[in-house]
Amino acid sequence: MNLQGAIKALRAETARPAELGERELLARIQRRDIHAFERLYRIYQPRLARFLTHMLQRPQLVEEVLNDTMMVVWQGAANFRGDSKLSTWIFAIAYRKALKARRCWPDPIEDEALNSRPSAAPGADQQVQHQKLRDALVGAMARLSADHRAVVDLTYFHELGYREIAEIVGCPVDTVKTRMFHARRRLRQALPGDLADWV
């Protein structure tokens, strides 16, 4: 088993106890235990913040939508029957809340100068190049639709499988694959240089 395989195996092993711990927290939240809810909030806040940042493209809305999401978790904890993973349920709520917020606040106008803006703190060539790639990635993400951004983020960062993503966004698995396929093509096109620069 290579290093990456070992890391995956370790993640899989640690994910099960984490899920069990979260279920225990949820059981306490169902009994209106505010301390358990605070713990769950602190577990999910970084993950949801990241997901919503990509979905909304408006940092000032992220906290509001995140708190709306967690308020639904608090108020609707008794409705969670355990048919899916707890994280799937929470991300699905966040996804719906983000879509609703986006109807009121469409994407901001794209910052056209983003990719051509010189680095504020140029360093070694490698760092500059890396920053350029990251800027390109952020810019390319911004140009994707919210649905595509959600699938990309859930895949690459949250490392969820396509079936779980389909549950979260409420669409068939083939739609998830298709969205991901097109999103990847858009990302590739937006990245500077050719494939060799990246690999």
Place this chain on the structure above:
Amino acid sequence: MVNPGIDEQPHDEAEALLPWYATGQLDAHDRAIVEDHLQSCLQCKQQLFLERRLVDEFGTLVPQVENGWARLRGSIVVPAQSRRAPLLQPLADLWRAATRPPVMGLVAAQAVFLLIAGSAFLSLERPQAPQYHALSSGAAPAQANMIVMFEGNTTEQQMRGALNLSGASLVGGPTAAGAYLLNVQPNERPHAIATLQSDRHVTLAQPIDGSSG
């Protein structure tokens, strides 16, 4: 044709799965499809490198979002009977229940009532207190040795089911704080308390004479 000599259908199928292959999120069947195809497709091999690079790069894009717990906490009204943190929770629950003004009033009233009732018993020279204590008697629940509280939305049927399972008898309540006073044989009390505490509708189940149960 993307890859000369290779069917497009397996190529498309494998290429679509590459992101999840890169993150290790495929089941054995899908993984076999990708690995079989990778053996003969240079384009997908290169694409896999890019996928892994994207996974790494996405990991570094961490947005700075202020933790909004304080704001959310301010908008939540916690029911009065909600549980505290697990540390010393039973004691904390009991203390909170016992120190509520209505409960304190109830305890004080019971103490006064017991004093008066005791005097009356002695003056009447009755041989012993009755073994049966009717709920409608209005007398203090002198035989109660447990207290239980339920969530606000618990139905009568759910309460009855929980009490039946515990084997405890209802001897008083609901108090002003929503507590019910129960009686159970001393040797069966630990089981009764454990049974009630495991019920999802029960927010508190404790002995009320200071013993451990």
